Amino acid sequence: MTAPSGSLRGASPRGRVWAHVGQPFTETAYDVVVVGAGRMGAFAARELRRLAPALRLLLVEEGGLPNEEGATLLAPGVWTARDAPPGREAEAAWTRAQLAATLGDVQFRAAPLAELGAGADPHPDARPTGEALADWPEALALLDPVDLPWARVDAGAATFRPGAVALNAAQEAVRLGADLLLNTRACPGEGGRMTLERLSVTNTHEVVVHERRAVQAAQVLLAAGAAGPALAEHALGVHTAHGRAYRQAPRLERPSGADSPTLRAGGLTLRPQAGGWTLVPAIWHRDPQGYVPAGGLLTGVLTGLRRETLEDLVALMDAVPALAGGGLGLGRSLSDVPGAWLALPGGRPDAPPLWQRLDDTHTLLLGGPLADVLGLSVAHDLAATLAGTEGRPWAPAD
Template sequence: MQEATRSSERGQVWAHVGQAFKEQEYDVAVVGAGLLGTAAALYLRGLWPQRRVLLLDEGGLPSEDGATLLGAGVWDAAGLSGAEADLAATTRRELERLLPGGLTPLPLLDFGAQGPEDTAELLADFPALAGWVDPAALPRAERREVLTYRPGELTLRLGQAAVAAGADLLLNTRAELVPGGVRLHRLTVTNRHEIVVHETREVRAGTVIVAAGAAGPELLEQGLGLHTPHGRAFVQRPRLRQPSDPAASPLLRAGDLLLRPLNGEYALYLPPVSADPHGYQPTAGRLTGVQVGLRRELLCSLLPRMDALPVLATAALGVGRSLADVEGAWLGLPHGGPTHAPLAEAVADGVWLLLGGSRTRGGVDTLGLGLVRELVGTLN
C-alpha cells in the first residue's frame, strides 16, 4: 500500500544544502541531468511507477556542464536503416509529444553528397548564401527537410515531467560511484565564492545509470575501476557572424560539418577528431571558470575546408563560445573511435553507461530518446 501511494506522488527536489537530505536507498540512481539522464528518469517512472528513482547532477536542471545546452538539436534520419531507423522514429514521436509546437521544420542543404541537384543551381534559390560554397569543389547537393529544436528546453521538460511522475531530484551534488550505490557530495558556496563539499553520504541503489557525458567513463574508472573505450575529447563551437533567421534560414552540411542558424548567426558543429593530448592547455588559460583559448585542433579541422567553403576564410568566422557566451571557450565531450553513435552499455551488473555520442549524422538529437526508451525497457 505504501508503494502504491508513493508511485502517485510527485518527487522531492533538493536544490541546496539547506534542505536536509536523509534518503538512504533507491531502486535506480541516475547520475547526470542532461538530456539522456532526465529522459531515463522519466521513462523509468512511467514504466516502473513502483520503483524509487533518484536523478542527480553536480549543477542544475538542465545540466550546466556539457553538450546539452550547446547541442545542435537537429533530427535528421536520412541514411539510417534497421535498428537506428527504429530509434530515430521513436525519438521523433517523443519529440512531437514532449515539444508540441517546439519543433521547427527547416531545409537542410547537404553539399558534396551524391545528391540529385547541381550545387550552383541549388544555391540560386538561396541568394543569402552567395559565395558560401564553391560549386567546383562541392558540385552536387541534396535538399531535404529536417526538424530542429532546443535540447535545453527539451531537457527541462523531461526533468520536470520526471519529478511530476515521482522521481526525486538532487541538484548541486557531485557523485562518486561505489559498489552498490552512489556516494553523494553535496556542494555549497562560501562567502569567498568557493565551491566546497558541505556533506557526504552514501545512497544504496540496485541500478545505477551513468549519464554524465564526458565525465561518465572517468566516474566508472575512478569509483569502480571499470574501463571503457571512451575517453574525453575537447571541441569548440565557432560562430559564423552572418545573419540568420532560426525559423527560415536553411542548415548547411558538408561532410561532418554542420552550420545551424542560432541566435541570429550561424553556429558550427564539428565532431571531436582526437583525444586531448595529455597536459595540453589553451594558452589563454581560464576566464570566469571557463577554459578558453584557440584550440589547434579547431584550426586543423577548419583550414582544409576553407577552399570548398570560402565563407570560413572571411572575417565573419568567430572562435567558439561557451554557455556564458565567452569567446574562445571550449568544452569536453565523450570521444571514441573517433566518433560514435549514442550508446547504452552495461559495464557491470546493475551499472549502465549512457553516452550521447559524437556523430554529427544519426547522433543523440536523432536517436537519443529512442535509445533511452529501449534501455529502460530492458531493466527488470
C-alpha cells in the same frame, strides 16, 4: 527489480527537488539513482517513471538546473535521417517523433539540411549547389559553388534545442514522481552504495563540499556524459573502451533567416541560429589521455579556438569563404568560445549511443556524436529493460 534492503515508502505523486544545500536532504535509499541530468539521463529517468511508476528514483546533477553546461547544451541539435546507421532508421524516426510531440517547448523546427560536396557528383539525388540552394540566398552567399558544386537536401531534417530536451525531460520526470537533487556530485561505490557530495560556493567563488550523504541504490545509471567512463574506472574499477573529445561551437555572424537550411561541408555543420550561424566542427578522433584544451594562434595572434578547430576551419575557407571574413568569432581565450567534452562510445567518432552493463548494479549510458538522432531511443531502451517491459516502440509488430 529488487529494491535495496530496508523499508521504502510508496512513490509520491510528484517528486521533490533539492536545489541548494539549505534544503535538508535526508533520504537514504532508492530503487534507481540516475547520475547526470543531461538529455540521456533525464530522458531515461522520465521513461523509468513512466514505465515503472512504483520505483523510487533519484536524478542527481552536479550543476544547477539540469544541463546548465556540458555536451548536451552544445550539441548540434540537428536531426537528419542521413545520420541514422543502417538498420536503425525506424529508431531514429521514433526519436524525431519524441522531439516533435512529447517534450514540451524544445523549439523543434522542421528545417532542411543541405549536404554539400566537392568533386564528381556521387549521388543520384544530388543537384547543382546553386539550384539546390536557390530558395536560400543567405545560405548560398556563404559558399563557393565552384569548390562545392553539388548538394543533397534532406527535406525531412529538423533542428531543436538539446538543452531544452534535458530540462523538459527532467521536469516531466519530477512531475511523474522522480526526486531531483541539484548541485550534487555523485560518487558511486560497490553494491549500490553511493556518497552524495552536496556542493556550495564560497564568497570567493570557490566550489566546496558542504556535506556528504550516503544513499543505497538497487540500480545506478551513470549518465554523466564524457565523465561516465572515468567514473566507472575510478569508482568501480571497471575499465571501458570508450573515449572522449573536446568540441567547440564558435559563431559565424552572417545573416540567417527563420527558414534557412542547416549546411554541411567537409564535416563542418553550419546551423542557423539566433540570426547567425553556429559552427559545429567534425570530430575526427578522440583526444589523448591528459589532454587539456588550449587556444591557438592565427598569424601570431592568440585566439579562443583551439589549434585543431582552427586547422579544420582554415582548410574550408576556400569552399566556405564566409569563414575568412570578419564574422567568425575567434575570441581571445578558450573561455570566449563555448566548448565541452563529448563522450565517444567505443572510442569512435561515428559510434551510436549505447548503454553497457558494468556489473549487477551499475549501467553506463552514453550519448556521443549521434545523440541527436538516436539518443532518446537508446535511453528509452535502457529504461524499458530495467523496468522489465518488453518490446521497442519503433520495432515492427510480429
